[in-house]
Amino acid sequence: MSEAAEKLKFRVGGMDCAACVTKIENAVGRLPGVSTVGVSLSAGTLTVETAAPVAKGAIEREVKALGYSIGRTGAGAPAGAARDHDHDHDHEEHAAPIDGPWWRTRKALLTFACGGALVAAYLVGLAVPAIGHWAFLVAMLVGLVPVAQRALAAALRGTPLSIETLMTVAAVGAVFIGATEEAATVVLLFLVGELLEGVAAGRARASIKGLANLVPKLALVEKDGGTVEVPAEQLAVGAIILVRPGDRVAADGVILEGHSSLDEAPVTGESVPKAKGIGDDVFAGTINGEAVLRVRVTAAAADNTIGRVVRLVEEAQESKAPTERFIDRFSRYYTPGVLVVGALVAIVPPLLFAGQWSEWIYKGLAILLIGCPCALVISTPAAIAAGLSAGARRGLLMKGGSVLEALRGIDTVVLDKTGTLTEGKPVVTDVVGIGRSEAQVLSLAAALETGSSHPLALAILARAKADRVPLPPAAGAKAVAGKGVTGRVGGVELFLASPSAAAAMAPFDAGLRTRIDGLNDEGKTVSVLLAGGEIAGLLAIRDEPRADAAEALQRLKADGIRTVMLTGDNARTARAIGAWLGIEVMANMLPEDKQRIVRTLQADGRKVAKVGDGINDAPALAAADIGIALGGGTDVALETADAAILHGRVGDVANMIALSKATMGNIWQNITVALGLKAVFLVTTIIGITGLWPAILADTGATVLVTLNAMRLLGWKGR
Incomplete structure (x- = not known):
């Protein structure tokens, strides 16, 4: 038994549309002990939260029975489990994930087999017309038997009205009214549509996988006076790694030695490389520019910036948007409604208006295929997943x-x-010399502040470094609580003080007071430098706007x-x-x-x-x-x-x-395409213009169009 009240994560292979998500959620959600189920089509993941112990292997058996491959992932997975979907070939007719070449998957092989059988049946029909009907029946069964098996498995696990069920009913019904050749064609078109959906889903899934692949597989770690290559996923917090020019940084860390520019575009979307040096943070997946860096690792592989982003996006894709939840609820009534409409179209005209049974049953079967909800159900999650991925690749996490x-x-x-x-850190905006040059005022002030960690002191020291002014040694430097800093430079007594503290020691003329008030009105903090008891200059400091x-x-x-x-x-x-x-x-x-x-x-x-x-x-x-x-x-x-x-x-x-706004616009485009095509084909089918095979094209074609339209969001760049 697994422990009660735990969160389990799995990789699932072979999901290609929102109907797959529904079947898995229904099947796993019925298991005793399971409290919530989350499935991400775009990430290919299943997350299960249990409220009580769940029988060992029960979740895997339910998912495999539906025709998908599954393997545990995350810390709790047994060794090698995360790779199960690459080696598990049970029930993979529906399941081979389209990660490698699509033509090698079982789904593609089944489509090719069905297509080959249909071509052979056509040739047999030409050569021996008497057995042409049976040849097309065999060709149809080559593709339909696996589809019917999946329909039965889904029905037994809480999804009786799946796309496979509608497809099976339509194909079998077509055989009974003598449209065997068309039934075989429809099955082939259904398989081709599924294959295209799988390719599109695989491409969308690759956007997040591409993010995870930004982190290099190997890292150069300092060990025993030399360096050794180790897998990046094994890097421990505190390890020292070397990052050569042109290399990707293998882990989040802090620079111990070296100065270089880093291209953070892969992680943050920031196009301009950032100059970084000792003490600066670096992110896994960023690209080192021109110099070797020694970096101390500050986060394990699972907790680095890329890992957190991927995890956040996958979790985000499992949570449904309000529009998606509405479409899900709508589809629960929509699919049974389609069955009722199909039955009425098949039965009412022959019974009440002396219509021909074969003609109206044919139209009723076509309506079943037109009404398949795949395109409608995927219209929202496909766009949401693409929007979340596009944002994540540009440093926008939702x-x-x-x-x-x-x-x-x-x-x-x-x-x-x-x-x-x-910016969150003050900088020196103005240096005013009074009887001395600006460089001298800055040099003396920086000499007093050397060694201090106060934010204003750091701002003065940073400006002195930027302006390359000399830093003479200061003697007896000390802070005076609430007033400023005193000390001696070159035998001269210095006091870097607030205006009120300085005014108590040296008189301010009207011009100086006006100057200080003006700087204050600009939101700047003013410090007054006294040298030998006389006013030597002013320094104005402000936290500047980004x-x-x-x-x-x-x-x-x-x-x-x-x-x-x-x-x-x-x-x-x-x-x-x-x-x-x-x-x-x-x-x-x-x-x-x-x-x-x-x-x-x-x-x-x-x-x-x-x-x-x-x-x-x-x-x-x-x-x-x-x-x-x-x-x-x-x-x-x-x-x-x-x-x-x-x-x-x-x-x-x-x-x-x-x-x-772009994502929601895309969703409404998808819903319009999905319902619009169905409405057009519904009318043309009832008036006798289109039949079974255009009907299945209306469904699979709409699903592919909706998915491809959603994938356009992956190219979103913003301004």
């Missing part, structure tokens, strides 16, 4: 179809300031979306940043105040997205209709919010909403 769908309705975006609209913030906010406004900045910072600083960015400002906000503002906006009928860093904004993120964590790809950012933007571009908030 936790499920419901999030992707809800984003299109957002009309208000509330953003945190520090680390969201701004480079794309102003443009991103304009984009949101152009889309009719209201933007509000909530910040715990003081009103003066907040207003300065808000004026520069052109955004409504609310300052001096505690976390509970931010949550209250979100609730107030919702009470006014607004659909609110809250954008923050996923930590101090947690209450507001949770309260919002959609919480979006910006930047980093950290565990907290990925797990706190409904969605996450990995590379920290504010513009991607608008991109996320645009992707939602």
Whole structure:
């Protein structure tokens, strides 16, 4: 027995349409002890949550009986289980995953066999017309017997009205009214349609598999004074790896030695390579530019950025969007309705209007094939899966179809300031020399701050390094609580102080006060440098807005979306940043105040997205209709919010909403194609223009069209 209340994950081979998902969910969901079942068509996964012990192997037996291959995956899988779908050939008529060449799969071989049998039957019919009927019957049975076996297996496991059932009834009925040749053709077209659906599903599945394949298989690990190649999946946290120019980084880590530019486009969608050096984080799957890097591994293979993204997307694809749930409910009534309509078309005209039985039974059978719900049922999950995949490949993560769908309705975006609209780290914006050059003021201030880890000190030191000013040694440097830093450089007493502390030691003239007030009005923190008791200069420091913030906010406004900045910072600083960015400002906000503002906006009928860093904004993120964590790809950012933007571009908030609108537009196109084709063929069948084989084309053709249309979303790039 497996343990009670556990989560089991499987890889399933051979799923090619939404009907496959329904059959597996129905079969596994009926097992004693199973509480919930989630199947992702695009990822090829089955997730089962148990509330009580489930008989060992019961889940695998149910899935195999339906004609799919299955193997455990994840930590709990037995050795080699994750590869079961490559070696398990039981019941694979429906199941060979279309990962390799499609023509080698069992599904393709069955289609070829049926096609060959149909050609042979046609030749036999020409040579010996008397047995032509029987030749076509044999050709039909070559393809229909496996289909009927799957129909029976599905019926016994909770899905009596499957596509295979409708297909079997239509084909057998056609034989009874003498349309054997057409019945054989319809079976072949059905198999061809399934094969095309499998190829399309395999292509869509490859988008996520491609993401997982970004991480190299091998890594160069330092060991005993040399390097050895080891599988990347075996890298332990703390291991030191070497990354050569042109190599992909094998694990998340921190640079210990070396400076290089890294192409993060495969992970974050950011097209410009980033310069990184000692102490900077690197992500698995990114490409090293021009120099060798020594990197300490900070996350095991399963927990690196790529692994988390893939896991998040797979879980998201298992959760259904509201539209998808509606279509599922609709299809439960739609399919029996089709059977009733088909029966009425077959029976009513002959009984009440003296119609010919064979003609109207034929039309009724054609309606069964037209009514197959595959195209309709897959219209939503195919688009949702493609939308989630397209977003993930560009650093936009959404936790499920419901999030992707809800984003299109957002009309208000509330953003945190520090680390969201701004870079999150202060920089020196202005250096003013008074009786000394700017370089001298910066040099003396940096000398005092050497060794300090205070954010303002780090900003001064970073500016000094960037401007390449000399750093003379300072003697007796020490912090004065609430006032500033004192020390001596070259025998001169220095004091880097707040304006109020400096004013107490040296008089300010009106011009200097006006200058300081002006810098303060721009949201900048001013420090005054005193040398030998006299004012030597000013340094202004501010957490600067992100480079794309102003443009991103304009984009949101152009889309009719209201933007509000909530910040715990003081009103003066907040207003300065808000004026520069052109955004409504609310300052001096505690976390509970931010949550209250979100609730107030919702009470006014607004659909609110809250954008923050996923930590101090947690209450507001949770309260919002959609919480979006910006930047980093950290565990907290990925797990706190409904969605996450990995590379920290504010513009991607608008991109996320645009992707939602594109996906929902695609869904409605798919539903229109699926129902529109059925409506056209329903009318033409009843008035006698089309028959059985165009009817099956209406179903399989629509399914392939819908899948291909959904796959167009994989090419979505945003702005």
